[in-house]
Amino acid sequence: MLSQPQGRTQIGAQAPPLNNVAEARHPLKKWLGLGIALIAVAALLVSGIWSRISARKTLNAETAQVALTAVSVVSPKQTAPAEEIILPGNVQPFITSPIYARTSGYLRKWYVDIGAHVKKGQLLAVIETPEVDQQLQQSLSNLNTAKANLALAETTKNRYEGMIRSNAVSQQDVDNAVGTYNANKAIVEANQANVKQLEALQSFEKIYAPFDGVVTARNTDIGDLINSGSAGGVKTDLFHIAQPGTLRVYVNVPEEYSQGMKVGMTADLSLAEFPGRKFQGKLVRTAEAINMTTRTLLIEVDVNNPVGELLTGSYAEVHLKVPTQASTFLLPVNALIFRSEGLRVGIVKDGKVVLSAVTPGHDSGNQIEIVSGLKADDQVIINPPDSIAAGQQVQIVQATLPGDIK
Numbered sequence: 001m002l003s004q005p006q007g008r009t010q011i012g013a014q015a016p017p018l019n020n021v022a023e024a025r026h027p028l029k030k031w032l033g034l035g036i037a038l039i040a041v042a043a044l045l046v047s048g049i050w051s052r053i054s055a056r057k058t059l060n061a062e063t064a065q066v067a068l069t070a071v072s073v074v075s076p077k078q079t080a081p082a083e084e085i086i087l088p089g090n091v092q093p094f095i096t097s098p099i100y101a102r103t104s105g106y107l108r109k110w111y112v113d114i115g116a117h118v119k120k121g122q123l124l125a126v127i128e129t130p131e132v133d134q135q136l137q138q139s140l141s142n143l144n145t146a147k148a149n150l151a152l153a154e155t156t157k158n159r160y161e162g163m164i165r166s167n168a169v170s171q172q173d174v175d176n177a178v179g180t181y182n183a184n185k186a187i188v189e190a191n192q193a194n195v196k197q198l199e200a201l202q203s204f205e206k207i208y209a210p211f212d213g214v215v216t217a218r219n220t221d222i223g224d225l226i227n228s229g230s231a232g233g234v235k236t237d238l239f240h241i242a243q244p245g246t247l248r249v250y251v252n253v254p255e256e257y258s259q260g261m262k263v264g265m266t267a268d269l270s271l272a273e274f275p276g277r278k279f280q281g282k283l284v285r286t287a288e289a290i291n292m293t294t295r296t297l298l299i300e301v302d303v304n305n306p307v308g309e310l311l312t313g314s315y316a317e318v319h320l321k322v323p324t325q326a327s328t329f330l331l332p333v334n335a336l337i338f339r340s341e342g343l344r345v346g347i348v349k350d351g352k353v354v355l356s357a358v359t360p361g362h363d364s365g366n367q368i369e370i371v372s373g374l375k376a377d378d379q380v381i382i383n384p385p386d387s388i389a390a391g392q393q394v395q396i397v398q399a400t401l402p403g404d405i406k
Contacts (some may be wrong), residue, residue: 001204014131068395069388073348073379075399076329079369083362085257088300089269089318091247091310093209093242100188100235101226102204106131110142114218118209120125125207127226131203136198143191150188153181204228213243214308242312247303251318256362260322261286267301268319271310278319279303279310328361329370335380336360336368337388345374346381346388353392 054110109126160177163169191240218238220226227237249269253261263285268278281303290297301318333381337344337355344355363370374380379399381388388394 002362021152024130035167048054060255069385070397071346071348071381071394072383072398073396074332074335074382075372076331076378076380078376079328079330083322085322087253087318087320089251089316091269091303091312091316092248092250093213093312094246094248094302095213095243095260096216096312097210097241098237099124099207099210099239099241101127101207101228101238103127103129103132103226104228105132105205105219105222106236107222107226109222110216110218110220110238112218114215116215118213118215118241120211121149122209123206124215124376125220126210126237127205127206127207129202131196132201136145136195136202139191139195139198143188146184146188146191149179150184153177153184161328166182180204207238209241211241211243212245213241216240216312232376235327242306244305244312245314247305247310249301249303249316249318251293251301251320253295253299253320255290255297255322256294257322258290258297261297261299261320265320269301269303269316271314271316273314281318281341283320329374329376330367331374331380332382333363333366333368334383337339337384345370346384348379348381348394348404351388351395353388353394355388355390 001391007207014015039295051405052366105127108126108128112122112124118124157174157177157180160169164174218235219237219239224236226236227234249267251267262281263283265283267281267283269281270278281301284302287298304307331345336358337346341354342357343360347354347356354372356375359371361371363369379396381394
């Protein structure tokens, strides 16, 4: 009975040590929370400072980027082995001829009009020449008289040459007879020549076509006075005939392309009246000399025209492919930099400007050929500022591909 209270008293005596442990743990939790709070504050401070430093770096980078000169670049376009040039050409017939009269008179009749297709030797017109006809009749009469006198002189000469053997006539009489015969023979020959001349003039009364072709003009009519020009007047142009089966196209080629013009090269013709169509021709000859006034080379391109589809006198655009150097490039003209030391272009390499000396070739207006000084992968600055200098850092804002050059 007395032992139980003692046991309770012992158990109750152990309670104070548990409270002391709890009180010892409470300061540890307090310091741990304070440490976490300090770490959080430090993290916020570091984050704020780092964000400010990063923002400043970004601002400095953007400021430096904005301070760079902005440029647009283009890659040079390599030219084709043959460059096509388009030049104006004058279409002319292979043969064209005005038809004049060789004798004077009045036009009796014409047989063909403009647009008629004629053959060589075909009768075109007839001229009435009464004066020539009368002169021919008179010459024929004179010829007949001369022939009669010649026959009488020949008979006398033969008789005297027979009588001289029997000494019936003197040698003087024989010589006179021979001389008379020779004189009459010369008169006959002269009259024969005069008759042939008048017959030739009479034959000119008929006008014939000199070749196969088309009548492009008729400048006379029935009853018109025809002047051959033999008397010093103005010759009468009766007809114009052209042969359009093959056409000659004459082109004036600028001097810079003259060395590329070779006989045998092909050319294409385009005409306004045939949109979308091209007619092929061949270069057959050149003048082999530069015209000192126009500084051009005259060339002739022949084009077959079997059905007469192309009309003579037309204007045509002639497309010629001129051989070029394979290493040449094309650049817009606004990429050139004119400096006292020579022609330059600005090339961007590793963000810096390199001024490269170039040699120009053909100038086509908005583009120019560069013979040397460029590479296919160069980035050439377009519209460079006057103040641009070698080694200057730049910013590329637009790049144009070679095929986009206009």
